[in-house]
Amino acid sequence: MAARSKARRRAFQILFEADQRGASVHEVLADQVRHHRADDRQPPVNDFTMQLVEGYAQHIDRIDDLIATYAVDWDLDRMPVADRNIVRLGAYELLWEDGTPDAVAIDEAVQLAKEFSTDESPTFVNGLLARFKDLKPRLRRDEA
Secondary structure, three states, X not given: OOHHHHHHHHHHHHHHHHHHHOXXXXXXXXXXXXXXXXXXXXXOOOHHHHHHHHHHHHOHHHHHHHHHHXXXXXXXXXXXXXXXXXXXXXXXXXXXXXXXXXXXXXXXXXXXXXXXXXXXXXXXXXXXXXXXXXXXXXXHHHHO
């Protein structure tokens, strides 16, 4: 698995854990860094993982508003936890990580959905992120 894919996977796991624990992503990120420093058998948190988690945290309210607006027939709170956090991470990377091509951001999110969620999840994640991609110029303009 490529380094950036591993970093995305780790970022997803941090978002997922924060959601499950009702903790901030910063708190979980700090916990993970601390765990690795205390026990090198624990996986490290690399720079790209930190960039994704911290970037998501900067836009958390906007991302959740976008998901709530465009996820047809899904309330954010009723969405499967894995799907919610995969879409959160994918939306952040798609809309604010200019160094990542749009197709890569979407494909990586779909791969996470295949690995960590239901059989229907890849289609859901792909469709919602494709919608964000189509609306990207407007969504970024609306935020400014």
